[in-house]
Structures are given as structure tokens and as C-alpha cells.
Amino acid sequence: MRALIWITESSWPACVDQARALLPADAEVTLVHVAASDVEYLAGHPGPGRLGRHRPPPPGPPVREIAEAEAQALLERARERLGRDAELSARRGRIEREVIEAAEGFDLLVMARDGEPRREPKSIGHFARFVVDHAGCPVLLVWAERPPGIEHMHWPPHLRR
């Protein structure tokens, strides 16, 4: 079995913990992180916000280098927490597209809900929603933090007892 774990800054510990508990021992695991290229662009290219301005490039290491180093560090921390061998894949681009493309050929995608910590549609944010809707393999969708019990769930009117 080939499993892909989608590592994000906000939910990776939960994803890794669930994968460690649930994946079979012989599963081949890959950890993937996507650096958002649009945000890098915004941070690294001083916008021509004012007419005629050819702003100098920002001093210091380029934003992309920082992003690559931090993505690698995050993936390595995740592998350490996972406690088993895993391939690391740092991608950059538009997040939803990269995850969908990365998941091709895998037997399972492990990912976390990235929205509100409540049992409702908003518990899945727009990146995760796109991936859940379009992934070509089974998806294990974990909670980033334990959700409230069923007694706190807000049922839609037609389902209320």
C-alpha cells in the first residue's frame, strides 16, 4: 500500500499521529508539503504598487529559499514524529492542484480538515474541500483536533428529532 500524507503548517501533528496509528506496518509512506507560489510571489516581488516604480529586489535570502528550507524542516519534523521511514516531497505551486497531482498513483491520501473545529461543512476549508472533491484515491480525513461530542452537534432542522 502506498500512502501519501499531506503536511500543512496548521494540522500536521494530527495527520501524522493518525497515520501512525492507522497505517499498516508495510505501507510505503510519502509526506508531501506544498509551498504556495502565489504567496511567495506576493512576498518576494515588490509590487509595482506605485506608478513607474521599479522597486529593488528585497535584500536578504530570496523568499523562495526561505520557503524551501522551512518546508524541508517541517517535513523532516513530521517524519521524525511518524517514527518510520518515509519519502519526503516538497512541492511548490497552487496548493490544491499540487496535492491532487501528487496523490496520483497512491492508494490512500491522509489529510486533515482545515476549517472550523466543529461538526459542520465549514470544518473543511477551501483547499481541503477541493482536494476531497477531486482526489482520485481514497481519502482519510482526520480532525486536526478532537471535535466536540455528538451531544454538541448542531443538526439541520429536517434531521432533528
Added chain:
Amino acid sequence: MNEAVALVALAASLTAAVARWRRAPDWAVAVAAAVVVVLVGALSVHDARTALGRLGPTVGFLAALLVLADACRRAGVFDALGALMAFGSRRRPGRLLAMVFLAAAGTTAVLSLDATIVLLTPIVFATAARLPASPRPHVYACSHLANSASLLLPVSNLTNLLAFAAAGVSFTRFAALMALPWLVAIAVEWIVLSRVFADDLRSAAAPVAGQRAEERPALPVFALAVIALTLLGFGISSIVGVAPVWFAAAGAVVLTLRRPPDSLTSLVSAAEPTFLVFVLALGVVVTAAGNHGLSSVVDSLLPHGASLPALLGVAAVSAVLANMVNNLPATLIIVAVVSASAPGAVLAMLIGVNVGPNLTYVGSLATLLWRRIVHAHDEDIDTREFLKLGALTVPAALVASTVALWLALQVL
């Protein structure tokens, strides 16, 4: 004839700035256009001199501020801000956004929007990435606040510097009148950004082992003291009868001597001389176009007086014009017309031209369309996301800040 020459000269300068031809840089086109309007007599030599004389101190002021901001970078001010943001965030993305708001609003107000965009934003990106947190909300906050938090001081934005003289108020009165609009604009940004990016701002739930607590970072005391003294100088400039530009120049000189740049070239390029030339030349061309009918057209579009509806109208027209032709020419065109209703209308115009550009990332619809046509795929910026954020923040911030300005004008 003269009318046509002046308008073509203006159109050529604006087009060159948007199109960025390598062989005909904007500053060269603008200088050529300025020379042409004087040669054909669309603007008398005397009027051209008057325009340059009026803009000269403003451009000098801008140069001093750019050098001051660059010296602050060399002195480690922005690195220290990054460390302070990381320290203050306590590893929580929501708290980091609050720290980024403080840093970006403060940097923009004191050292101008350029310092925020060029010097602070990469630091903010790195700080978020190292937390680790999604850099998205924090980078967008910098990008937005560079515009909307540039209302407070005459030094926060070149548009403010250009309109400062026309506003007819002292440095401190400008700040007093714009303090409430500034805070209101920042509040609107906070309300919208913290909701739109709520998903990105959630903390990693499980505690992460092996991370040591951040130590309180050391501060570049000397540089911060120079900035504080420069601000103090701005504040007392009207009392002691010394123009604020001299305090900016003094601050820039002191910090540059303390932290000399690697080379004279890097010192000069920090002041962006070609941009300064562009501003001067554009000022001459806009004066010519203004004398030949543009001012009366703009005048007929703008409401008059200092009533709340009039101020809202001025802010709205200014925002629209800033989005059509960019905020700098919009300021030059409008300021000549509204100075009769100073300071209210001038400050309302500044709200429009400063907050308005957040509608598009690139500064104006003209630039956006041009870039979509010419560079269809070489930029990975998410235009949709930026436009959505702009639509959510700009109209609200325009209205709320202008109402705040009107209130300030009643009270102060």
C-alpha cells in the same frame, strides 16, 4: 493644439510607466514629454519652473525617507521586528497576525509604504514560515496595510507628501486629523482579513516537542532612537519653523554615517533616482494637462465643500481615478483642484488614492489589464483572491475612514 500635446504627453508618460518598455523607460519618456510640452508652448518656462520648485522639496523629502528606511534595514530594524513578531506571537498564527498588523501599520506610517513592501514583507514571510504557519494571511496583511495604513503621517505615502502643502496644515494637525481614519482603515482590514483567512490562522492543535521558547530579541536601540527623534522633529517642525524635510535628512545622514552602505552606488540606488526624476517630470506634464482642460474636467466631477457627502464623493472619485491611472498621477491631477476646499477635501482625496489601490495588486486596473495581456502566465499571483479581498475591504474602508475624517474635522 496645445491641449492635444499636453494630453498626449500625459498619456505617453502614464503608458510608459504601465508598459515598462526596456528601451523607453518611464522616466525618460516622462522627461521627453515634459520637454515637449515646454518647447511647443503648452506650458511656459515660468510655469514649468514653478511646478518643479513646488515638487522639488517633496522629491527631496522622499529621497531622504528612502535612504532613512534603507539605513534602518542595515541597522537591523526589520530583522528585530521579525524577531519581536515571532516572540510576541507565542507560536500562535492568530497572535502573529496581530503582531504583523502592529508592525506593518507602524512601519508604513513612520517609514512609508515602500519600507513595508520592500523591507518588511519578506521578513514577515520568513517569520511565518519559521513558526511554522501558513504565510498567506500575514503576507496579504502587509500588502494591504502598505496602502490602507499609509494615511497617518505626511511621510507615510508619496501621495501624502505631494498633497501635504496643499492641505495647508501642520505636520501634527495632519496626523491629528488622520489618526482616526487611519485606525478605522486598519480595523476594517483586521475584521476582513482575520475572517477570510480564519482557516490559515488556526494553530497546530498538538503541542510540538523539541521547540525551544523564543528569547526576547535585542533591539537596535540607536536606529530606533534616531527614528523617534526624527518623528519628534516632524512634530515640532511647525513650532520651530524648520521644514520637516530637514529632520528626515538629518535622520538619514546620522543613520547612514553610523551604518555606512557597502558602496556609494547602493546609497544612491536606495534613493531611487530614476523614480524621483519621473515624479518631477510627471509633475510638469500634469501641470500642462491641468492648465489645458484636465483640471476643469476633474473639477466638474468632484463635489465641492466639506460636508460628509462631499468628502465621500471626493474619496470615491479619487479611488476610481487612482485605479484607472494609478495613485500618483491621480494625486497630482486632483490635488490642484481640491486645494480650494483644504484641508477636508485634500485629506478625503488621500483616503481615496491611498486605500483605493488595494482593489488590485498591481496598483491600477490599467496595469492589471496590461499585464494580463502581455504577461499572461509569467506571474503566479492569484488575481481572484486579491480582487476578492479588495472588494471586501476597499469600499468599507473608504466609507468608514471618510466618515471618521469628517468626525475629526468637526471635533478638531
